[in-house]
Amino acid sequence: QVQxxxxxxxxxxxxxxxxxxxxASGFIFSSHGMHWVRQAPGKGLECLAFISDNGSIxxxxxxxxxxxxxxxxxxxxxxxxxxxxxTAYDTAVYFCxxxxxxxxxxxxxxxxxxxx
Amino acid sequence: xxxxxxxxxxxxASVGDRVSITCRASQDIRNxxxxxxxxxxxxxxxxxYAASKLHSGVPSTFGGSGSGTEFTLTISSLQxxxxxxxxxxxxxxxxxxxxxxxxxxxx
Numbered sequence: 111q112v113q114x115x116x117x118x119x120x121x122x123x124x125x126x127x128x129x130x131x132x133x134a135s136g137f138i139f140s141s142h143g144m145h146w147v148r149q150a151p152g153k154g155l156e157c158l159a160f161i162s163d164n165g166s167i168x169x170x171x172x173x174x175x176x177x178x179x180x181x182x183x184x185x186x187x188x189x190x191x192x193x194x195x196x197t198a199y200d201t202a203v204y205f206c207x208x209x210x211x212x213x214x215x216x217x218x219x220x221x222x223x224x225x226x
Numbered sequence: 227x228x229x230x231x232x233x234x235x236x237x238x239a240s241v242g243d244r245v246s247i248t249c250r251a252s253q254d255i256r257n258x259x260x261x262x263x264x265x266x267x268x269x270x271x272x273x274x275y276a277a278s279k280l281h282s283g284v285p286s287t288f289g290g291s292g293s294g295t296e297f298t299l300t301i302s303s304l305q306x307x308x309x310x311x312x313x314x315x316x317x318x319x320x321x322x323x324x325x326x327x328x329x330x331x332x333x
């Protein structure tokens with residue numbers, strides 16, 4: 111079945127970097143743009159980054175430009191989110207989602223907790 | 227970036243009620259608007275895309291309308307499983323942006 115599975119979250123010290131991974135299955139990965147979305151505890155949803163199907167186009171939300179980097183490996187059916195210079199504001203559940211009809215498939219999320 | 231203003235932030239309703247949630251965009255997004263349902267501890271679930279088209283498997287009690295800058299999600303008869311938080315998402319231009327959310331609670 112169509113599925114997205116995130117990994118790579120955990121407890122990380124402020125100032126460090128982290129790479130999240132999202133593994134896709136059940137659909138033609140190379141035909142879809144992919145997104146990362148996060149949700150801080152008790153807060154709403156925030157779009158972070160988008161990468162086109164072939165990786166040539168990337169967009170970032172204003173709050174993460176210059177600090178986050180999205181990438182993909184179509185041969186491995188994975189999309190990545192590199193997060194640099196982590197702060198407490200980055201503590202959140204991070205979801206990957208498939209772009210199609212809006213965000214039509216979501217992973218279960220991976221939790222990032224930034225400690226001081 | 228396009229700003230999405232969603233209202234109300236919360237509402238209380240009873241099973242069987244008709245409920246409406248509104249989203250306003252800071253600029254014309256044509257019909258590039260989706261609606262999502264989220265329950266605690268779960269990933270969001272897509273309900274509607276392109277303002278009025280239902281995602282596969284979504285009950286027909288959910289409906290979407292609007293274009294340009296003003297959009298509405300309507301639940302025609304609220305069911306027990308519908309108590310959740312709802313978000314709009316503009317998917318017309320990058321970066322995509324969400325509304326702040328509407329929590330639908332049991333009266």
